[in-house]
Amino acid sequence: MKTLKRVLLGVLGFLLLALFVGFLVLQNIKTSALPDYNESLKLERLREPVSLFRDEHAIPHIYAENEADLYRAVGFAMAQDRLWQMDLLRRVTQGRLSEILGKDQLETDLMMRAIRIQEKSEKILATSSPEIITALEAYSDGINQYIRKYPLPPEFKVLQYKPEPWEPVHCINLIGYMSWDLSMGWGTEYFLHQLRAEVSDEKIAELIPDLKNHKTAIYPGFGNIEIEASETLLSATENLTELGAEIFNGSNNWAVAGKKSQTGMPLLANDMHLGLFAPGIWYQMHQVVEGKINVTGLVVPGQPFVICGHNDSIAWGMTNVMVDDLDFYAEKLNEDSTKYWFDGAWHDLRIKKEIIKTKEGEEFEEVLKFTHRGPIVNRFKKEKETPLSIRWLGNEMSNEIRTVFRLNRANNWSDFRDAVSTFKSVSQNVVYADVKGNIGLQCSAGVPIRAGSGIQIYPGDSSKYDWQGLVSFEELPYEFNPERGYVSSANNKTVTDDYPYYISYWFATPSRIDRIREMLEAKEKLGIDDFKAIQGDWKSKTAEQMTIVFIESLKKQSGFNETEQAAFNKLKAWDYNLTRESQAASIFEILYLKSMENLVKDELSPELFEGMLGQKVLLENLMINFLAEGQSQWADNVMTEQTESFDDIVALSFNETVEELTATLGNNVDDWSWGKIHSFTLAHPLGVVDILNKALKLNRGPFEVPGSFHTVCPYSYSYKNLYETVHGASHRHIFSMANWDDSETIIPTGTSGIPASNFYLDQTEMYLNNQYHPDLFTKQNVENKARFKMQLKPE
Structure with missing residues (x-):
């Protein structure tokens, strides 16, 4: 008995020891990379000491005596907080995810190699100015010193x-990746090609945006508007999405002049809409x-500006122009496809x-083939019949790294326009304001x-449909100090229909821009709280338009049960208003979708119907075009002998909406709050592995959202x-030209990419509640509010 007891005690002791060791190992994995933000450190090749203040959210404020020291410290500080995210994004641009995540990423890697991001980056680097090269070299050295030590x-x-x-x-690769991520033609235009196998050209035409039905343009005329400030003042791939490597989606920006500002000086706002994941794409x-x-402001981890x-x-601040920047070409190949x-x-x-x-x-040897336009992409589109190549704007020469370098140093509208003139592959509407009282876009x-139209698959056997260059910067639209006292954009139609060049069909619908302008015009003068x-x-302009249509249609129906x-x-x-608490928001969102689905x-075959659900722009514009024309060939159900109307579509969709909400939330309509079914989780790329997620607390949420x-x-x-x-607002910024220290900001995540850090997602709750924190700027303010102070000293 005593022997058994000793054995059991020994086993228990061993298990406790194993658990203790396991706990220590786990704690080491979780916390060993947490930096001490108050520790003074030495860096090689610094010429002078660098002060690094961090505020209550650990946002770094770096003060250096020269630019090389500055960017060396920038690289070091960023590596402290976001090193793995930086490496992940670098591997995306190089097509090297398989090396760390396994062969499931092979197709993604091959696709990223096909678009040749680093090949273009090397050309840009070779032609960059010495001051930019020096900055990039110092930044890289700061990162590498952290990696080594x-x-x-x-x-x-x-x-x-x-x-x-x-x-x-x-x-520079990271700038190139932004260009790929916001490319508009890759998904939609090929889907239209697939659709032609099952649907007539007349029906396809109803899916394509009719820009005459998009009433609101960013620039009211392509004759550029420019007024001096003195006058007005006195009188911008599914695997990658799952990895948190998706960049741009949509955005809002606007600025008001002094005459519409409570401060008498301009206010500027920007929120870019990106994937919501942890860590977030932006580093403050x-x-x-x-x-x-x-x-x-905002820096992409992996580049310094x-x-x-x-x-x-x-x-x-920036919003996506939504340029149609990619074309497909049907190629004729010889027998051995060489x-x-x-x-x-x-x-x-x-x-x-x-x-x-x-x-x-394992190693896989794969072959990529290119015409003078770009890669053959059949493998990635699963196209088995017609050889297809693409021409993509991202492979055209541009210099976005020069743009952001120059923007950081610009002093006026002229400097600003010179800087953004090389921002071509990442097409943006860039809003502007300055301390002299000017605003612009x-x-x-x-x-x-x-x-041609820009959306068909072009014949590739001649040069007729090759690009003939790019529209010159001087011919691109802008506004400077317009009389109305504000500028604004929200991915909507860029210009009126008389602009001489085709920009795109793939603009966002006018819902956001119309609501923004409605609120900008609602008051004679606006302040920071108004911008918030x-x-x-x-409140949705889409819902305002469509709910009236749905109600009028449903009034014709009879025999509703109690729940209906x-x-x-x-x-x-x-x-x-789509608040978290709103039941009507739940009903509208499902009814709106089901009406488009039932149209x-x-x-469509099940495969193409599934594909159509990924083409929101086509479904939304089908509805817009239908309302404008009052009829649609899609309304009749081809599976029945009757001829259905839109009223029939709405009645069916409403019945399905009530059934779905009842099955999900019960038959008490008061329980159908939008937030109960509308939420997001801030997910880490490795959070898909349950044991890792639980051990390292990688994912956070779900959070109910409006x-x-x-x-x-x-x-x-x-x-x-x-x-x-x-997707959501990846940041919110409001800048005050009257006093930079009055500016405010928020991001959905936090400074640190290390899940054990107190600053991993410390801004999330504020973000969810539409709260902001000060965007500290003057040195006295930075020092007074500093929670941490580090000195980087020459070694």
């Missing part, structure tokens, strides 16, 4: 690899070399072998000059995954 974040330990040295070209940072540069923000003279027919002769394809290494230790875009209310607005009648009453009494699904993709405050979801929010 300090503990790595937990993801490296979990995945069992070490990051390679950072190089200047990797910084303030960089200072006194007398040379003083800039604060502020993308959107303000310096001591100007502020700027040549393509072009302008009456066979030309050699450029054939490139790619070796893709995987985490499993500049379309900075690469707009291809091409024949606009950024946090959940209660739901109809909620809809009739609604004020079009199209009887004509709004929708058609509200100014956008909590957007995919029609393929109802109603899980996947």
Whole structure:
């Protein structure tokens, strides 16, 4: 008995020891990379000491004596907080995810290699100015010193690899990836090609935006508007989405002049709409070399310059222009697929072998083929019949790294326009304001000059449909100090119909821009609180338009049961605000979707119907075009002998809406709150592994949210995954030209990418409640509010 007791005690002791050791190992993995923000450290190649203040959210404010020291410290500080995210994004641009995540990423890697991001980055680097090269080299050195000397974040330990040295070209790669991520033609235009196998051209035409039905343009005329400030003042891939590597989706920006501002000086607002994941895409940072540069705002982890923000003279923010920047070409290849027919002769394809290494230790040799336009992409589109190549704006020469470098130093409208003139591959409407009282908006875009509509698959056998260059910067629209006293954009139609160049069909519907302008015009003068209310607005112009249509149609129906009648009453009494508590918001969102689904699904195979759910722009414009014309060939159900009307579609959709909400939330309509079915989770790329998620606390949520993709405050979801929010405002910024210290900001996550950090998602609750924190700028304010202070000293 005593022997058994000793054995049991020994086993128990061993288990306790194993648990204790396991706990220590786990704690080490979780916390070993947490930096001490108060620790003074030495860096090689610093010429002078650098002061690094961090505020209550650990946002770094870096003060250096020269620019090389500044960017070396920027690289070091960013590596402290976001090193694994930086390495992940770098691997995306290089097509090297398989090496750390396994062979499931092979197709993603091959696609990213096909678009040749680093090839273009190397060309840009080779032609960059010495001052930019010096900055990128110093920044890379700061990162590499951290990699060599300090503990790595937990993801490296979990995945069992070490990051390679950072190089200047990797910084430029991240700008290139932004260009790919906001490309408009890759998904929609190929889907239209697939659709032609099942649907007539007449029905397809109803899906394509009729821009005459998009009444609101960003720039009211392509004759550029410019007035001096003195006059007015006195009188901008599914695997990658899951990895949190998606960049742009939509955005809002606007600025008001002094005559519409409570301060008498301009106010500027920007919120770019991106994927909601952890860590977030933006890193908040303030960089200072006194007398040379003083800039604060958003930095993409992996490159050193502020993308959107303000310096001591100007502020700027961006929204996507939605340029149609990619075209498909049907190619004719010879028998062994080594040549393509072009302008009456066979030309050699450029054939490139790619070796893709995987985490499993396997190597795959794959072949990529290119015409003079770009890669053959059949493999990635699963197209088996017609050889297809693409021409993509991202492979055209541009220099976005120069743009952001110059923006950080710009002093006036002239400097600003010179800076954004090379912002071509990442096409943006860039809003502007300055301390002299000017406001402006500049379309900075690469707009291809091409024949045809821009959305068909072009014949590739001649040069007729090749791009003839890009629209010159001087011909792109802008506004400077317009008489109305404000400028604004929200991914809507860029210009009126008489603009001489085709920009795109794929603009956002006018819902957000119309609501923004409605609120900008509602008051004679606006303040920071008004701007907050606009950024946090959940009232929908789409709902305002469509609910009236639905109600009129449903009034013709009879025989509602008790639940249906209660739901109809909620809809009739609604004020079009998609709050978390609103039951009508739940009813409208599902009814709106089901009406679009029931218009199209009887004509489509299950595969194409599933594809259509991924093309929100086509479904929304089908509805817009239908309302404008009053009829649609899609309304009749081809599966029945009767001829159905839109009223029949609405009646069926309403019945399905009530059934779905009853099944999900019960038959008490008062329980159908929008927030109960509309939420988001801040998910880490490794959070898909349950044991890792629980051990390291990678994911956070779900959080109930208001709004929708058609509200100014956008909590957007995919029609393929109802109603899980996947996009939203990736930041909110409000800048005051009267006093920079009055500016405010928020991001949905936090400064740190290390899940054990107190600053991993410390801004999330404020973000959900539409709250902001000060965007500290003057040195005295920064020092007074500093929670941490680090000195980086020369070694």
